[in-house]
Amino acid sequence: MFVQTQTTPNPNSLKFLPGKTVTNSGSYEIIDKNTSSNDLVRNILSINGVTSIFLGSDFISVNKQKEIDWEDVKHIVISLINEYYKSGKEFVIDKDISENKLDKNLVEIEKQIIKILDTKIRPAVAKDGGDIKFEGFKDGVVKVKLQGSCSGCPSSTMTLKQGVQNMLCHYLPEVKEVIAL
DSSP states (O other), rough: OOOOOESSSSTTTTEEESSSSSSSSSSSSOOOOGOOOHHHHHHHHTSEEEEEEESSSEEEEEEEEEOGGGGTTHHHHHHHHEEEEEOOOOSBOOSOOSSSOSSOOHHHHHHHHHHHHHIIIHHHHHHHEEEEEEEETTTEEEEEEEEEEETTTTHHHHIIIIIIIHHHHHHOOTTEEEEEO
Protein backbone atom coordinates (compact mmCIF):
# COMPACT_ATOMS: atom_id res chain seq x y z
CA MET A 1 0.00 0.00 0.00
CA PHE A 2 1.27 3.47 -0.87
CA VAL A 3 0.09 6.30 1.39
CA GLN A 4 0.41 9.65 -0.33
CA THR A 5 0.70 12.99 1.42
CA GLN A 6 -0.60 16.33 0.30
CA THR A 7 0.17 19.74 1.71
CA THR A 8 -2.67 21.99 2.81
CA PRO A 9 -2.90 25.78 3.12
CA ASN A 10 -2.23 25.27 6.83
CA PRO A 11 1.53 24.68 7.29
CA ASN A 12 0.81 22.73 10.49
CA SER A 13 -1.54 20.28 8.80
CA LEU A 14 -0.75 17.50 6.36
CA LYS A 15 -3.26 15.39 4.45
CA PHE A 16 -2.61 11.63 4.25
CA LEU A 17 -4.28 9.70 1.42
CA PRO A 18 -4.23 5.93 2.00
CA GLY A 19 -6.06 5.12 -1.24
CA LYS A 20 -8.77 3.43 0.81
CA THR A 21 -11.98 4.48 2.54
CA VAL A 22 -11.23 6.16 5.86
CA THR A 23 -14.78 6.76 7.07
CA ASN A 24 -18.03 5.76 5.45
CA SER A 25 -20.26 7.82 7.73
CA GLY A 26 -19.27 11.47 7.68
CA SER A 27 -16.22 13.32 8.89
CA TYR A 28 -14.77 13.48 12.38
CA GLU A 29 -12.28 15.65 14.21
CA ILE A 30 -10.57 14.05 17.20
CA ILE A 31 -8.38 16.01 19.59
CA ASP A 32 -8.19 13.75 22.64
CA LYS A 33 -6.96 10.18 22.09
CA ASN A 34 -8.95 9.08 25.15
CA THR A 35 -12.23 9.82 23.34
CA SER A 36 -11.57 7.12 20.74
CA SER A 37 -11.21 3.37 21.00
CA ASN A 38 -9.72 3.14 17.50
CA ASP A 39 -6.08 2.00 17.53
CA LEU A 40 -5.01 4.11 14.55
CA VAL A 41 -6.56 7.28 15.97
CA ARG A 42 -5.03 6.67 19.41
CA ASN A 43 -1.58 5.89 17.97
CA ILE A 44 -1.46 8.96 15.72
CA LEU A 45 -2.59 11.21 18.57
CA SER A 46 0.17 9.68 20.74
CA ILE A 47 2.92 10.96 18.42
CA ASN A 48 4.89 13.77 20.02
CA GLY A 49 3.66 17.12 18.69
CA VAL A 50 0.43 15.88 17.07
CA THR A 51 -2.48 18.02 18.27
CA SER A 52 -5.48 16.60 16.38
CA ILE A 53 -6.60 14.49 13.47
CA PHE A 54 -9.46 14.88 11.06
CA LEU A 55 -10.97 11.90 9.26
CA GLY A 56 -12.64 12.46 5.89
CA SER A 57 -14.12 9.91 3.53
CA ASP A 58 -10.77 9.12 1.90
CA PHE A 59 -8.16 11.07 3.85
CA ILE A 60 -6.68 11.72 7.27
CA SER A 61 -5.49 15.23 8.09
CA VAL A 62 -2.98 15.45 10.90
CA ASN A 63 -2.36 18.72 12.73
CA LYS A 64 0.86 19.31 14.64
CA GLN A 65 2.45 21.93 16.86
CA LYS A 66 4.34 24.54 14.84
CA GLU A 67 7.64 23.76 16.63
CA ILE A 68 7.58 20.17 15.36
CA ASP A 69 9.07 19.38 11.94
CA TRP A 70 6.96 17.32 9.51
CA GLU A 71 9.92 15.04 8.86
CA ASP A 72 9.72 13.94 12.50
CA VAL A 73 6.03 13.01 12.18
CA LYS A 74 5.20 12.12 8.58
CA HIS A 75 6.95 8.73 8.31
CA ILE A 76 5.51 7.53 11.63
CA VAL A 77 1.97 8.40 10.52
CA ILE A 78 2.46 6.66 7.16
CA SER A 79 3.77 3.56 8.92
CA LEU A 80 0.81 3.50 11.33
CA ILE A 81 -1.68 3.88 8.47
CA ASN A 82 -0.01 1.06 6.52
CA GLU A 83 -0.02 -1.26 9.53
CA TYR A 84 -3.66 -0.50 10.25
CA TYR A 85 -4.93 -1.36 6.77
CA LYS A 86 -2.55 -4.33 6.35
CA SER A 87 -4.14 -5.87 9.45
CA GLY A 88 -7.31 -6.32 7.36
CA LYS A 89 -9.32 -3.34 8.49
CA GLU A 90 -11.40 -1.66 5.78
CA PHE A 91 -12.33 1.60 7.54
CA VAL A 92 -11.04 3.74 10.36
CA ILE A 93 -14.62 4.71 11.26
CA ASP A 94 -17.40 2.38 10.14
CA LYS A 95 -20.35 3.90 11.97
CA ASP A 96 -21.69 7.26 13.01
CA ILE A 97 -19.88 8.37 16.17
CA SER A 98 -21.06 11.95 16.01
CA GLU A 99 -22.74 13.20 19.15
CA ASN A 100 -23.98 16.38 17.53
CA LYS A 101 -27.05 15.30 15.62
CA LEU A 102 -28.46 18.18 13.62
CA ASP A 103 -31.93 19.16 14.72
CA LYS A 104 -34.44 17.86 12.21
CA ASN A 105 -36.73 20.84 12.94
CA LEU A 106 -34.68 23.35 10.97
CA VAL A 107 -36.36 26.35 9.43
CA GLU A 108 -36.23 26.72 5.64
CA ILE A 109 -33.35 29.24 5.58
CA GLU A 110 -31.20 26.88 7.71
CA LYS A 111 -31.92 24.02 5.32
CA GLN A 112 -30.86 26.24 2.40
CA ILE A 113 -27.65 27.27 4.19
CA ILE A 114 -26.79 23.63 4.88
CA LYS A 115 -27.50 22.68 1.26
CA ILE A 116 -25.10 25.38 0.00
CA LEU A 117 -22.46 24.39 2.54
CA ASP A 118 -22.80 20.71 1.57
CA THR A 119 -22.85 21.14 -2.21
CA LYS A 120 -20.75 24.21 -2.94
CA ILE A 121 -18.39 24.79 -0.01
CA ARG A 122 -17.67 21.49 1.75
CA PRO A 123 -16.11 19.79 -1.33
CA ALA A 124 -13.62 22.65 -1.75
CA VAL A 125 -12.77 22.68 1.95
CA ALA A 126 -12.32 18.88 1.92
CA LYS A 127 -9.73 19.20 -0.87
CA ASP A 128 -7.63 21.16 1.62
CA GLY A 129 -8.06 18.50 4.31
CA GLY A 130 -10.81 20.10 6.34
CA ASP A 131 -14.51 20.47 6.83
CA ILE A 132 -17.09 23.10 7.67
CA LYS A 133 -20.07 22.37 9.90
CA PHE A 134 -23.23 24.44 10.27
CA GLU A 135 -23.75 25.47 13.89
CA GLY A 136 -26.61 27.96 13.67
CA PHE A 137 -28.29 30.98 12.10
CA LYS A 138 -29.72 33.99 13.89
CA ASP A 139 -30.29 37.64 12.93
CA GLY A 140 -28.48 37.29 9.60
CA VAL A 141 -25.40 35.64 11.11
CA VAL A 142 -24.39 32.11 10.13
CA LYS A 143 -22.22 30.31 12.67
CA VAL A 144 -19.93 27.56 11.42
CA LYS A 145 -17.21 25.38 12.83
CA LEU A 146 -14.04 24.83 10.83
CA GLN A 147 -12.37 21.45 11.33
CA GLY A 148 -9.28 19.58 10.24
CA SER A 149 -6.69 21.55 8.31
CA CYS A 150 -8.96 24.60 8.37
CA SER A 151 -8.82 24.77 12.15
CA GLY A 152 -6.02 27.19 12.99
CA CYS A 153 -5.07 27.82 9.38
CA PRO A 154 -3.66 31.30 8.75
CA SER A 155 -5.82 31.70 5.64
CA SER A 156 -9.05 30.41 7.22
CA THR A 157 -10.32 33.92 8.02
CA MET A 158 -9.89 34.94 4.40
CA THR A 159 -11.56 31.72 3.22
CA LEU A 160 -14.42 32.30 5.64
CA LYS A 161 -15.04 35.93 4.66
CA GLN A 162 -14.17 35.94 0.96
CA GLY A 163 -15.37 32.45 0.14
CA VAL A 164 -18.05 31.16 2.46
CA GLN A 165 -19.62 34.50 3.38
CA ASN A 166 -19.65 35.78 -0.21
CA MET A 167 -21.20 32.53 -1.47
CA LEU A 168 -23.93 32.41 1.17
CA CYS A 169 -24.74 36.13 0.78
CA HIS A 170 -24.95 35.70 -2.99
CA TYR A 171 -27.49 32.88 -2.81
CA LEU A 172 -29.32 33.92 0.35
CA PRO A 173 -29.92 37.66 0.90
CA GLU A 174 -30.98 36.88 4.48
CA VAL A 175 -27.36 36.07 5.30
CA LYS A 176 -25.34 39.13 6.32
CA GLU A 177 -22.28 37.60 7.97
CA VAL A 178 -20.53 34.29 8.62
CA ILE A 179 -18.50 33.70 11.77
CA ALA A 180 -16.45 30.72 12.93
CA LEU A 181 -16.88 29.36 16.42
